[in-house]
Amino acid sequence: MGATGVASESLFRVPYYLNNFETLLNSVMEDETNKKLFNKEDLHIITVYQNLSDGAKKLYIRMFTRKLHWIPQNKLKYPEIGENLNPFLQELAAAALIDCDEQLTDLEEVLKALAAADIKTLAKSYHIAPSISQKGQLVPELLKKSQQSTLATMLGSSDGGVAKSMLARAKKYLNGIYKLKHAPRGVFVRVMMLFSLVNTLVDEDKGTGGQGQLFQMLMVNMGxxxxxxxxxxxxxxxxxxxxxxxxxxxxxxxxxxxxxxxxxxxxxxxxxxxxxxxxxxxxxxxxxxxxxxxxxxxxxxxxxxxxxxxxxxxxxxxxxxxxxxxxxxxxxxxxxxxxxxxxxxxxxxxxxxxxxxxxxxxxxxxxxxxxxxxxxxxxxxxxxxxxxxxxxxxxxxxxxxxxxxxxxxxxFHHEVVRKTPQVSIEGRVLHQGVSTNGTRFLTEESYVDGNSEDMTVVGVEEYVLGYYKKNGFPSGIHAEGSVVSTLFALFFWDILFMDMPDAFHSPFQALPLDLHSDMFYDRRKHLIEERLAKLEKSSVQELQVQAEETWTSQYGVVCACINWDRISLDSIKELLSCIGGEVLSGLIGRYARCPRHTRSGFPDLTLWNVDTGALKICEVKGPGDRLSHKQILWIDYLLSLGVDAEVCHVKAVAAKKLKPSQQ
CATH class of the missing domain: 1.25.40.10 (Tetratricopeptide repeat domain)
Known part of the structure; x- marks a missing residue:
């Protein structure tokens, strides 16, 4: 058996979603403070679920994480539950957790549940124009047809007319169709919400009533x-x-x-x-x-x-x-x-x-x-x-x-804002449809070589990175505000996740609940200011040691402030050697005191030269782009710290026609 087969067999053997669903359910219901949020009917629904067979439980959870639509039986295929799902469907129906064919009386819902081939056949029997062939077009056409009067209805018949006959004919194409009952499903959606408020999202069309939490738990279980x-x-x-x-x-x-x-x-x-x-x-x-x-x-x-x-x-x-x-x-x-x-x-x-x-x-x-x-x-x-x-x-x-x-x-008063230093460069672009994702620039290497098959085009930020690489800054990253948030996480990890009332309500939080409010700083002011003062006086070597300690002990841990794959530890240490304690304290301080309003607007590029100790922070603007107010203020603040900060405008110029490659 191949590796894929082994993995599949393992997945079928271990009903992770059942274990996770019941862990969530038990965790919420064992919390006494949640008892008042469920009435007798809700608790009865939970008891009914708990009394189901394992197969019926698994099928319910599988349906729970799908769109809240009618599902034809031929679309319900879960080999890990069983080849024949009928007994479990009957069990769920008897428990009043799902609706069946008998409860499906809405013509539009029936038509939408039909397979494309079946709806075409039905449309043909109602003489819908053959030129209309897409399901999305056929459904409204059939609904229009269902509203037409027949001779019988004109004479006062109350048999339902075209709509009733169309419903009956359409349902013949469905060999069983099922949908979760709304009220019981709502109980379990609210359980999921209480378990993880941070990841709360309710979307019946996407089925996001809890699979996010189940998936999170699966990933945790798998390490x-x-x-x-x-x-x-x-x-x-x-x-x-x-x-x-x-x-x-x-x-x-x-x-x-x-x-x-x-x-x-x-x-x-x-x-x-x-x-x-x-x-x-x-x-x-x-x-x-x-x-x-x-x-x-x-x-x-x-x-x-x-x-x-x-x-x-x-x-x-x-x-x-x-x-x-x-x-x-x-x-x-x-x-x-x-x-x-x-x-x-x-x-x-x-x-x-x-x-x-x-x-x-x-x-x-x-x-x-x-x-x-x-x-x-x-x-x-x-x-x-x-x-x-x-x-x-x-x-x-x-x-x-x-x-x-x-x-x-x-x-009216506002603090004086320094004039933003500006640099302008030119970048060669192609206009023969190389990309539809904004302006794309030819790298200088492509242009010098002139070989159309070896042509390389990049975004405006990557183009400017290349420009600075040749002009005194061999190292750099296009990371915008994640540079500051990463540094913040590395030097404030213990404060970020310290014990604090109401900061954490769920086992799956990548940030404290108060991070983007004024209360984050207010409740930790003394510790934050003390840490900033310590950073300001730290040597480069001390900063590098602190960063490495956090990186080594926490690497890979989910944190909203840091993407471990975006920048390496070596790059962080090089960057710190060019930033120094005073500037680092100033950078992180602005973020720590007001994360909600300073997490955006930081310039695109952070550039450094470990040999000279030079640091440059640069906002890149392509053709027709201009600075936002937040960007202007970040650059102003960087200048106040003595940082070399500027905006680089890139003017697009047409490239000469590339030489065809030599055969």
Missing amino acids: KLVYPAYTIEKVHHIFQDREDLIRFENALQLESDLLHCIDRGNWEQAYVVFKSIEKEWTLLTANSLIAEWNQKLPSFLRCYTATSVIHRLLCSSVEILQRRKDYTAAVDLLQTLLSETLYNSSHRGYLWERLALNLDAHMKQPLESLEAVKNGLTDKFVRVGHRYALYLRAESICQRAKLKLQHRLEE
Whole structure:
């Protein structure tokens, strides 16, 4: 037997998903604080599951991790459970955990469940035009046909007409079809949510009701994933009762629905989902008991409440209204969201910035926009890039000659931002369809050789890396902010995963729950500042030893701040020899004090020369690209530390025609 066969046999012998599912279930139900989140009916469903045969349990879990759709029996094939699944399907049906053919009465669902060949045959019998051959086109055509009146229905017959006969004919193509019952499935989805809030996602169309956690546990069982060592210390209970948990589940489903629409550019349907979100917001905010409970939670746990999720979705919905050019509604929504200070404080900078933009650019109300800027700049939760963007908006308005508002600029303040050093180089590009993924540049080696078969094209960042390699910086990495977060993890690992109330609620966390909130720094301020002071005074050799100790002891452990494969330990040690303690402390300090707002915007390239000790941090901009506000402020901060930082603009020039290769 080959290696693949052995692996498959081993997988079938060991029902990892059954063991993991039951470990999750037992872990959640043994926690006394979770008991109040399940009623008698929920507990009965769990008992029913526990009394199933192993085969039925395995089949239920397999179906649980699939899309919440009707599944034809011929699509249910799990040899590790058995060649004949009928007994287990019957057991699940008798236990009221799945629906069968008899419960399938929706014509559209039946049509979607049919195989492509069967739906073509059915369409032919209803005289659908042969030119329509795709299943996605045939389903709506058949549904239209089902709505047509027959002579019998016109004469008052109530036999259901075309739709009823089509349903009966379509179901004949299905030799058994099954679907998980919604209510029991919901119980197990909520169990999964409670086990691992960090990885919470509910998506019925993708079946993401828990397979993420099951897969994580499998990887841990196989030794492929190792999570950091930390202590789970739950002080606050996030959900006050069962209804609270269900509200959170429903909010996550709305989030999934909205993201589906936005990702696909379906803005009309996104607007429909937005209206549902808006109604949910009205219901939630009208309930004073919900607000009272949420207010007692630490801010970093509040994001796991239904109201916080809905608030976040409304923030995302501003773009939907702007795309509809309904700027009045967008402004009203922004003002509503800003009037609520309990949820998502980290979004307030974005909201103030959007409000000022809409009032100024779209509604032509510069004075109102200035007021929004003024209020935004005094909001303690408006940080970094958003704060700078607001100031620039005020500067732009006040400097418009026709408005005569120059005197008002003194009302607004932002720290002076240094002028960004700029470098410009040229890069040769081909325009014969070499790549559709942005501008691609010919390496200098390709151009010198001139052989079209040996041509190498690279992205703009790789092209600039090559440029600096020839100009004093033989070592470099295109890693953006992961350089800073990696250094942070290496020198702050013990603080990152130290014992802290409510920081860890699950065995599978790659970060403390408060990392991206103000409370991360506030709760560890003394330790963080003490560590930064120590780093500042450390020698290069001491820094290298500390980094190597963490790297050696923690290598491969899952941590959101570090990708172990992106940069080597040798490169880290070389980089440290060029950074030194003072600059390292400054770099990590900015990140540690405000990870949420400084994790992005760090320049693309980190370059060094271990022989000369030179360090350069460079943001790369290709044709038509410009610096973001966060990038400008990161470069400004680097300059304040004495770091050689700059932006490199790459101008695209057409390459001469390459010589054909010699045969």
